[in-house]
Amino acid sequence: MEYFVQQLINGLTLGAVYGLIAIGYTMVYGIIGMINFAHGDIFMIGGFVSIITFMVLGVFGITWVPLALVCMLVMAMAFTGLHGWAVERIGYRALRNAPRLAPLISAIGMSIFLQNYVQLLQGARNKPLPPIISGGIELMTSSEGFTVKLGYMQIIIMVTTTVIMVGFTLMIARTPLGRQQRACEQDMKMARLLGVNVDRTISLTFIMGAALAAAAGLIWLLYYGIIDFYVGFLAGIKAFTAAVLGGIGSLPGAMVGGLLIGVIEVFYAGYFSSAYKDVAVFMILVLVLIFLPTGLIGRPDIEKV
Amino acid sequence: MLVVEGVHTFYGHIEALKGVDLEVKPGEIVTLIGANGAGKSTLLMTVCGTPQAQSGRIVFDGQDITRLPTHQIMRSGIAQAPEGRRIFPRMTLLENLQMGALAADPAHFSEDLERVFAFFPILKERQTQRGGTLSGGEQQMLTIARSLMSRPRLLLLDEPSLGLAPMIVRQIFKIIREINERTGTTILLVEQNAYHALRLAHRGYVMVTGAITLTGSGAELLANREVRAAYLEGGH
Numbered sequence: 094m095e096y097f098v099q100q101l102i103n104g105l106t107l108g109a110v111y112g113l114i115a116i117g118y119t120m121v122y123g124i125i126g127m128i129n130f131a132h133g134d135i136f137m138i139g140g141f142v143s144i145i146t147f148m149v150l151g152v153f154g155i156t157w158v159p160l161a162l163v164c165m166l167v168m169a170m171a172f173t174g175l176h177g178w179a180v181e182r183i184g185y186r187a188l189r190n191a192p193r194l195a196p197l198i199s200a201i202g203m204s205i206f207l208q209n210y211v212q213l214l215q216g217a218r219n220k221p222l223p224p225i226i227s228g229g230i231e232l233m234t235s236s237e238g239f240t241v242k243l244g245y246m247q248i249i250i251m252v253t254t255t256v257i258m259v260g261f262t263l264m265i266a267r268t269p270l271g272r273q274q275r276a277c278e279q280d281m282k283m284a285r286l287l288g289v290n291v292d293r294t295i296s297l298t299f300i301m302g303a304a305l306a307a308a309a310g311l312i313w314l315l316y317y318g319i320i321d322f323y324v325g326f327l328a329g330i331k332a333f334t335a336a337v338l339g340g341i342g343s344l345p346g347a348m349v350g351g352l353l354i355g356v357i358e359v360f361y362a363g364y365f366s367s368a369y370k371d372v373a374v375f376m377i378l379v380l381v382l383i384f385l386p387t388g389l390i391g392r393p394d395i396e397k398v
Numbered sequence: 399m400l401v402v403e404g405v406h407t408f409y410g411h412i413e414a415l416k417g418v419d420l421e422v423k424p425g426e427i428v429t430l431i432g433a434n435g436a437g438k439s440t441l442l443m444t445v446c447g448t449p450q451a452q453s454g455r456i457v458f459d460g461q462d463i464t465r466l467p468t469h470q471i472m473r474s475g476i477a478q479a480p481e482g483r484r485i486f487p488r489m490t491l492l493e494n495l496q497m498g499a500l501a502a503d504p505a506h507f508s509e510d511l512e513r514v515f516a517f518f519p520i521l522k523e524r525q526t527q528r529g530g531t532l533s534g535g536e537q538q539m540l541t542i543a544r545s546l547m548s549r550p551r552l553l554l555l556d557e558p559s560l561g562l563a564p565m566i567v568r569q570i571f572k573i574i575r576e577i578n579e580r581t582g583t584t585i586l587l588v589e590q591n592a593y594h595a596l597r598l599a600h601r602g603y604v605m606v607t608g609a610i611t612l613t614g615s616g617a618e619l620l621a622n623r624e625v626r627a628a629y630l631e632g633g634h
């Protein structure tokens with residue numbers, strides 16, 4: 094029981110990261126109907142910008158943890174936002190009306206480019222971050238002496254993720270920008286006929302997705318204490334799986350899918366084999382694509398034709 | 399107010415508009431009639447910049463808008479209710495109307511909302527219903543109502559009566575006249591329902607395969623033998 098609770102806590106923490114990345118996949122898919130294969134690498138860049146910011150802050154002697162975290166998050170979001178914007182501008186915009194294979198290939202190209210560019214700038218070795226948040230609360234202890242711990246880090250991660258997701262959901266549901274994004278998603282030509290600047294809206298969608306991935310990158314860095322130029326590939330595919338599991342195009346789907354994938358991965362590693370945990374996640378991708386292509390929370394399509 | 403001069407529009411290699419000239423003066427209702435595939439919708443869309451005219455000129459209120467991007471044209475005082483009930487299905491009726499008000503001053507919103515609800519009282523009761531679950535007629539009304547929310551000076555209506563029951567059709571035409579008379583909105587109306595359209599309009603144009611073949615006042619066109627033979631015989 095105690096072991097189960099501990100795994101659940103760990104799984105939800107990891108799931109929060111996948112959920113944040115998955116939102117970017119799902120939003121871009123919603124608006125232009127394409128998978129942004131460079132999104133995992135945007136997440137990785139978020140992690141790198143976080144660690145660079147941390148080191149720069151250290152040089153200036155800023156070590157107060159809350160301030161450092163906020164600076165890392167803001168810088169990571171700003172830089173990944175720029176990268177997300179560039180990916181759309183360079184990799185997608187010219188190909189928006191091309192056959193679907195073309196933007197797919199260009200996105201994979203963008204992904205390879207981003208990995209190599211970070212590798213060149215930052216080196217191929219992984220970068221460690223000293224633990225900046227430690228300690229936690231001991232929730233319960235079993236008779237065999239196994240203690241369930243909820244780290245302060247995990248609390249911060251869950252609170253931050255919840256705040257970001259709630260704020261983001263409200264933004265999409267309530268603000269004029271969110272309404273314009275949904276309009277583009279549902280009928281782009283009509284949105285344009287009502288005066289929506291569609292190019293700008295699509296750019297903003299990429300930027301917002303990237304900013305959320307940056308938050309995920311920062312969390313990843315804090316949680317694992319390490320980042321390398323290749324980390325975006327695997328995390329990206331897992332988050333993509335989460336988006337598909339939840340129902341691609343659906344925001345709550347991405348969040349729920351992310352949490353589920355995180356929990357499944359951690360449980361598989363904890364109860365079966367940690368060597369094959371990635372395989373377990375990809376099996377889910379395959380099964381969902383075959384048996385449940387609209388996902389758990391597919392788009393709420395109650396439409397008359 | 400709107401001047402279209404020698405406009406050619408292509409879809410790939412197909413020439414959909416072959417040098418169209420047309421003018422709409424301030425305060426007028428002008429109707430454009432023609433068979434299926436004549437290019438009527440293409441003309442309205444070309445005025446809005448999707449697709450853009452390959453050659454020729456489109457001038458609105460003295461400004462050349464031929465090469466402006468669509469979203470700028472639609473923020474300069476033109477609105478279109480396109481054919482086929484293009485409402486946003488997964489938004490509520492109210493959100494659809496908010497989308498229509500994008501180009502308008504937000505301070506006018508509630509006033510404009512009351513104004514369109516006065517034209518279409520049924521819509522008022524259904525504000526929180528999702529667009530996709532409205533009936534066909536309600537969707538058609540919402541399309542027109544939405545295009546009014548930006549207080550356009552020029553309103554482009556593409557087959558507003560399509561697929562509606564005869565009683566609703568009469569109601570729609572009455573509302574179009576009211577919009578024109580009460581708010582001074584200039585209207586360019588595309589219609590299959592040539593009889594109603596010509597009776598309503600001050601002037602009309604007849605389009606055949608991408609070119610204007612005939613023009614005159616509504617009454618003149620109604621009396622014209624060719625128009626009667628092609629668009630009016632067989633009842634209305």
Ligand SMILES: Nc1ncnc2c1ncn2[C@@H]1O[C@H](COP(=O)(O)OP(=O)(O)OP(=O)(O)O)[C@@H](O)[C@H]1O
Pocket residue numbers: 409412414432433434435436437438439440441481
């Ligand atoms: N997106 C498009 N791509 C290619 N051809 C098109 C496109 N849209 C319209 N056309 C063609 O252009 C011509 C004019 O079409 P348009 O829709 O303007 O006709 P219309 O007069 O509005 O007809 P209707 O009364 O049936 O609505 C038609 O031959 C049509 O097939």
Ligand SMILES: [Mg+2]
Pocket residue numbers: 438439440481556
């Ligand atoms: Mg048409």
